[in-house]
Amino acid sequence: MGKFNRYLITAALPYANGPVHIGHLAGCYLPADIYVRYLRARKADVKFVCGSDEHGVPITIKAMRENVSPQDVVDKYHKIIGDSFAAMGISFDIYARTSSPVHHQMASDFFLKMYNDGLFEEKESEQYFDPVKNVFLADRYIVGTCPKCGNDKAYGDQCERCGSSLSPDELINPHSALSEAVPVKKTTKHWYMPLQNYEPWLKQYVLEDHKEWKNNVYGQCKSWLDSGLQSRAMTRDSSWGVKVPLPEAEGKVLYVWFDAPIGYISATKELTDNWADYWCKDDTKLVHFIGKDNIVFHCIIFPAMLKAHGGFVLPDNVPANEFLNIEGEKVSTSRNWAVWVHDYIKDFPDQQDVLRYVLCSTAPETKDNDFTWKDFQDRNNNELVAVFGNFVNRAMVLMHKLCGGKVPRLHSEYLDESDRELLGHLAAAKEKIESSIENYRFREALAEVIDLSRKGNIYLQKNEPWTLASVIEKLNQQEQHPKYPQYTEKDLPALQGRIDNCLHIALQLTANLAIFINPFLPFTAKKICHLLKVVDRMLDWENAGSDKLLSVGYSLRAPELLFRKIEDEEVKAQVEKLHAGLKLAAAAAAPAPVAEEKPAAPAKPEIQFDDFAKLDLRVGTILQAEKVEKADKLLKLLVDIGTEQRTVVSGIAMHFQPEDIIGKQVTLVANLAPRKMRGIESQGMILMAEDNGKLIFVNPAEAVKPGSGVS
Known part of the structure; x- marks a missing residue:
């Protein structure tokens, strides 16, 4: 806990243009909730803020598709998203929205402070314009025929049918989605934040002061900073959003990635009058929980904004998770390949x-992970039911059967090695779980809780209190027990003492498990408290590790199962539902006829082995990727080939997003003569395969060391 007197925890603002799916939960909302519940149990001063991101192109696109206003869209999905979070126990102190008056005022004031301090650059550029509607068009407002697959409903930035990245210039018969007019280019003025001015400070703040950040976060930030930052537009032409508070900015709003993170501040202001304590005092610990697609905005752009404005604390940590796939495939909301939270409930x-x-x-804490319904079933049945739930139920059942439904006393004279060992595990578990949670290793912490319940099962099995009870019963009938003939009447006190000790310790462990599991499974923790007839105050972290949580002689409720088995039919139904949703989405897209498949490229003239041997082919790993300015088709890559790092310019920008190919292995022609492209010297060529217009990297089937030769 250390030097901080208060905690401000944020979770990424979800776009209010659709429901939330389980990938969202796994990415940031569940980890944030676990951390906050732990802090509350520690009695920390903590605020947990989030809200709907209700501005930006996705909102207006959704409104256009549904023939409603943007406000109608955000009102609808704000409620669906908020209800889903509440049902899943995501315990925000406030779930706000960026369309609120408080947020509009806060964002406007933030921009105006930076503007008055002379921190923006004014630039003119050419952007697409609808001459009929008299508005500038984002790429998504430009529709035409995809040159790759013939889909006549492709957008100016992407074809959702074949997945190709596009630019408006590439579309066949482009037209405005608002009026059907052919867009024209027109000059417009916007305000840019010169991020390059903050580069030295950001390198110190991120790369030197926060080396403890997760590898995926640190690595992505380092890649951006090493590549050099550029000015970034903080305004855009639109009628939906926070209006730019300048007289000459009619028809312009704040860019959503300037506006949205300020939503954390405005939400805190809506929550509490002393909001400034959480944002402006140095003894506040600010932690952003996000997915990996938001790393740059939360670790570079937003900190630069806070630094430029002045007076705000900076993020102490940004524990971003990777992506969660479903049944082996990436989540796709457009293809309806998702498990929606409201449907699960x-x-x-x-x-x-x-x-x-x-x-x-299964959280994707260090790499992308996969959710399958079979794994869902197995983890429930084999871990929650068979291990955790089984231990709690056995302890409660045996207590009622052998101890009259009351907590038995602990006989110090009959404590044995197994008792001391389990109590030792209990004391050690508290420190392990604390360390894991405070270092954002939630999978590890949860595994420790389950392992503790597993040790409880082993303890019960080793001591067999039910067998000891049968020995007592036989002795009272003046008979010998066939399994334990060595016991006699003089052993009766010791036998009863062992039964009491075993169940006393098992019940104390049950109470501790409620405390330990509470950040992760809060509904289960409350059920255990109900069974033990204790108030929720027992869940305070200061009680964890104690073997004196339940009073001797205290009556407990009858046992109830904490979890039920998930049946095969339920899992089968969910898999079928997933695939049915995919088919419905495909049918709704109503694709145009597929363009004829391109014939295979004709064979090239025969060469000799000596010709091939001249090629120096090496496996490389892409370290950095960025778009080349004013070149829609080019990406600038930094490729590690073992002995050195090469800059390569490749014409693949229409097929790949830069952030998606970092870490990919490729095959590089390493001895190709350097060639200048757009003023950048390209030191090699990436080998690609083409499949009906789709480009695929030629890479090894298994990861190999950069610089490995290809022969």
Whole structure:
């Protein structure tokens, strides 16, 4: 806990243009909630803020598709998203929205402060314009025929049918989605933030002061900073959003990635009058929980904004998770390949903690991970039911059967090695779980809790209190027990003492498990408290590790199962539902006829082995990737080939997003003569395969060391 007197925890603002899916939960909302619940149990001064991101092109696109206003869209999805979070136990102190008057004022004031301090650059550029509607068009407002697959509903930035990245210039018969008019280019003025001015400070802040950040976060930031920052537009032409508070800025709004993170501040202001304590005092710990697609905005752009404005604390950590795939495929909302949270709640009522458990135990903390319904079933049945739930149920059942439904006393004279060993595990678990949670290793912390319950099962099995009870029963009947004939009547006190000790310790462990599991499975923790007839105050972290949580002689409720088994039919139905949704989305897209497949390229003239041997082919790893300015088709890559790092300019920008190919292995022609492209010297060529217009990297089937030769 250390030097901080208060904590401000944020979770990424979800776009209010659709429901949330389990990838969102696993990415940032569940980890944030676990961390906050732990802090609250520690009695820390903590605020947990989030809200709907209600501006930007995705909102207006959704409104256009549904023939409603943007306000109608955000009102609809703000409620759906908020209800889903609440049902899953995501315990925000406030779930705000960026369309609120408080946020508009806060964002306007923030921009105006920077403007008055002379921190923006004014630049003119050419952008597409609808001459009929008299508005500038974002790429998504330009529709035409995809040159790759013939889809006549492709957008100016992407074809959602074949997945190709596009630019408006490439579309066949482009037209405005607003009026059907052919767009023209027109000059417009915007305000840019010169991020390059903050580069030295950012390198110190991120690369030197926060080397403890997760590898994926640190690495992505380093890649951006090493590549050099450039000025970035902080305004755009639109009628939906926070209006730019300048007289000459009619028809312009704040760019959504300037406006959205300020939503954390405005949400805190809506929550509490002393909001400035959480944003402006140095003894506040600010932590952003996000997905990996938001790393740059939260680690570079927003900190630069806070630094430029002045007076705000900076993020102490940004523990971003990777992506969660579903059944082996990337989540795709456009293809309806997703498990929607509101659907899960309907299909599995009162099973929120099962999903929380599975998503945490398989969380993509260091790499992309996969959710499958079979794994969901297995983890529930084999871990929650068979291990954690089984231990709690056994302890409660045996206590009622052997101890009259009351907590038995602990006989110090009959404590043995197994008792001391389990109590030792209990004391050690607290420190391990604390360390894991405070270092954002939630999977590790949860595994420790489950392992503790597993040790409890082993303890019960080793001591067999039910067998000791049968020995007592036989002795009272003046008979010998066939399994333990060595016991006699003089052993009766010791036998009863062992039963009491075993169940006393098992019940104390049960109470501790409620405390430990509470940040992860809060509904389950409350159920255990109900069974033990204790108030929720027992869940305070200061009680963890204690073997004196339940009073001797205290009556407990009858046992109830904490979890139920998930049946095969339920899993099968969910998989079928997933595939049915995919088919419905495909049918709704109503694609145009597929363009004829291109014939295979004709064979090239025969060469001799000596000709091939001249090529120096090496496997490289892409370290950095960025678009080349004023060149829609070019990406500038930094490729590690073992002995050195090469700059390569490749014409693949229409097929890949820069952030998606970092870390990919490629085959490089390493001895190709350097060639200048757009003023950049390209030191090699990446080998690609083309499949009906789709480009695919030629790379080894398994990861190899950069610089490995290809022969």
